[in-house]
Amino acid sequence: MARRGLTRGEIVDATWDLAAQRGLAAVTMRAVAEQLGVTPMALYRHVGDKQGLLDGLVERLLGEIPVPDPELPWRERLRELAAGIRAVARAHPDLFPLLFHRPAVTAAARRPRDSVYAALREAGLAGDDVVRAERLLSTFILGFAASEAGGRFAHLDAEAEFGYATDAIARLLEKD
Structure with a gap:
């Protein structure tokens, strides 16, 4: 295989393409290297190992989520997030479940979570309550989004169901 300079972005792109074409199980250092026409050793300085490849996929998935204007009211920011x-889940239903298995470890991948933290602090939460409420919200939203993308709510008005749930959660978050 010919030697050539690589960037982390090129490696993540190749990993994304491989996962989209053949599934997450096909993602290996060797398979990504073959896709790029390099030896597996050429990847290590950019991504470390297979876990680094998967971190790149998480970053890519979360990077597709638009971060709302911080000037919007907190409830609106959470709704937009x-x-x-949900849009990312519908666009990438086969890759989206990776978000259940891998934490957001890169700065770019943490942007949506940081936006949620800011909204929750504006809602009046502090300290550990912010972290715990974010976990509650992300678990619910990721689960709903994956279920919706998988067709579980095809016979229901998913918007109405989601609205009902988010209104109930927002009421729990509001201070008395």
């Missing part, structure tokens, strides 16, 4: 997550 949720809509973005």
Whole structure:
């Protein structure tokens, strides 16, 4: 295989293409290297190992979620983030479940979570409550989005169901 300079972005692109074409199980250092026409060793300095490849996919998925304007009211920001997550799930139903298995470890991957933290602090939460409420919200939204993308709500008005749930959660978050 010919030697050539690589970037992390090129490696993540190749990993994304491979996962989209053949599934997450096909993602290996060797398979990504073959896709790029390099030896597997050429990848290590950019991504470390297979876990680094998967971190790149998480970053790519979460990077597709538009981060709302911080000037919007907190409830609207959370709604926009949720809509973005649902759109990503519908666009990438086979890759989306990776978000259940891998944490957001890169700065770019943490942007949506940081936006949620800011909205929750504006809603009046502090300290550990912010972290715990974010976990509650992300678990619900990721689960709903994956279920919706998988067709579970095909016979229902998914917007109405999501609205009902998000209104109930927002009421729980509001301070008395």
